[in-house]
Amino acid sequence: MAENQGERQWIVEPPGPGEVSLHMAFGQGVQLTEEQEAAVGELLRTLEAVDAEVTGHELAGKCPKQSTCGTLTCKPVDCTLKCGTLTAAVSGGGTSWNLMGTFNLGLQ
Amino acid sequence: MRASRYNVWVEQNGADFLYNGMSGALLKLGTGERDALERYLAGARDSGCSAALLEGLARGRMLVSDETDEVQLLAKRYELSRYDTSRLALTIVTSLGCNFDCPYCFEDKHPSILGKEVEAACLQLLKDQLPRIHSFHVGWYGGEPLVGKRPLLSLSKAFIGLCDEAGVAYGADIITNGYMLDEQTCRELQECRVATAQITLDGPPDVHNRMRPLAGGGPTFDRIIENLHHAVDYFGVAVRVNVDGENYPRVEELLGILAAHGLSGRLQVYLGQLVAVDDGGSAPSATYRSPCFTSKEFAAAEMAFTELAMRYGFSAPSVPAPVGAPCTAVRSNELILGSDGELYKCWESVGNPQHVIGNIRDYQNTNGRLRRWLSYDPFTNDECRSCIALPVCMGGCAHHGMDVLQYENRCDTFRHNYEDRIALMARSVEAGVVPVAVAAASGPRMDTR
Secondary structure (H helix, E strand, C coil), rough: CCHHHCCCCEECCCCCCCCCCCCCCCCCCCCCCHHHHHHHHHHHHHHHCCCCHCCCCCEEEHCCHHHHHHHCCCCHHHHHHHCHHHHHHHHCCCCCCCCCCCCCCCCC | CCCCEEEEEEEEEEEEEEEECCCEEEEEEECCCHHHHHHHCCCCCCCCHHHHHHHHHCCCCCCCCCCCCHHHHHHHHHHHHHCCEEEEEEEEEEEECCEECCCCCCCCCCEEEHHHHHHHHHHHHHHHHHHCEEEEEEEEECCHHHHHHHHHHHHHHHHHHHHHHEEEEEEEEEECCCCCCHHHHHHHHCCCEEEEEEEECCCCCCHHHHHHHHHCCCHHHHHHHHHHHHHHHCCCEEEEEEECCHHHHHHHHHHHHHHCCCCCCEEEEEECCCCCCCCCCCCCHCCCCCCCCCCHHHHHHHHHHHHHHHHHCCCCCCCCCCCCCHHHHCCCEEEEEECCCCEEHHHHHEEEHHHHEEEEHCCCCCCCCCHHHHHHCHHHHHHHHHCCCCCHHHCCCCHCCCCCCCCCHHCCHHHHHHHHHHHHHHHHCCCCCCCCEEEEECCCCCCCC
């Protein structure tokens, strides 16, 4: 069955690799004070520094050579060292991979 | 690659919606995409499933790699937040005494205002923590916290000064019965950086005044309504309606009254579940004999109420966000400070000497009761491990989880109404009530109750 991608839409969108999404609600016409802006900045720095999940995971599918990795055998470090593509794609602080592991989409 | 165990599918007007509890994300799929995905997951070579769809589903944690252990990931998430020492949170009982006498109150109350010596010990605790924390949050609590307004204002001023000087973010909220919330007090609380207030109304005047009378007798409804009018100008206000089988049929009357006062869209209204807690003390709840809802009944009532509150402009549809360790009771860097300096881990323990874990004057020297809370582990519970609601509940209320009589009330209502919750959101989207692409909170939510 043909897909109609035009209809697909996030209702509640997760942050992408390397992204942090914050939903902040303010009253009409409200402007952040310098103090509040500083607090938001501090929050972001804290998230980047301490939340292990902010470093996130990355799709092996973005690697053009991912098909050379076998299903479930694409070790992230090996893959990174071999093709290099994933190095740039690792998200956030990006020095480690979390428990979600990597994904091999298996697409040709 | 396989589907996450925390996916919830619903169909609305022929469209497929997919929610995932690990991420809190909700996706409306395009026509035919669910079928294509199912073919792909069944191993079909030409499934018709696009890379963009798969990438999106992986980003929303709706698809996971075969080797991913989602329960293990949640356990890690729980532990990280349980032992997070970068933030400090205190719930402070400024007065265990209360000007109300509610028949279902779970606190064994007596008049007691937090004194100067306890204030000093509390400030010392904060000073000890400042070098290692990024944020400090206070929940003002009672009894009735505004009976203890003097220490509330005094401590707030000191907290703000210390945190600002150290570059630590400070914030606060308050749980109050609302009776003493005059405009001057609202102004003072705003200056104390109180961002939200939870105020309880249990129904229309005759119901509320029976369930939440003044100590010594007397109505409270009209004064609270009067105070709501100015409170909404100073901070976010959430009205909690505590319900059981007896007062639940009257909740719509309350919504009508609030709407008639022009408060629609200016505050939120939500339900709280009344339970007959009996911790062996002499709290009123030990003898409360009204027909309390079971957790399943309450989950159904909550759904019906949300739709009702939406119609009156007091609620918006939402899907639950993932959490870490869900409350102060199970987080290591959070405490509840009683007005006499005694320390607890759970709000429902306040006033009960059998649940005191130590004293603020020597806060690092806690007794063995602390271990009970910090060793509570929903990941050793087979029901929790196999529950669809685990990412958004994380074992729920530890206090109830360790109580044979309240065990079933430990759970988040999502366990029982998850399909209805997602379906309501989907219906609202189709009806244009919810703006599309609300950003999900990143990472575990820290405060749920």
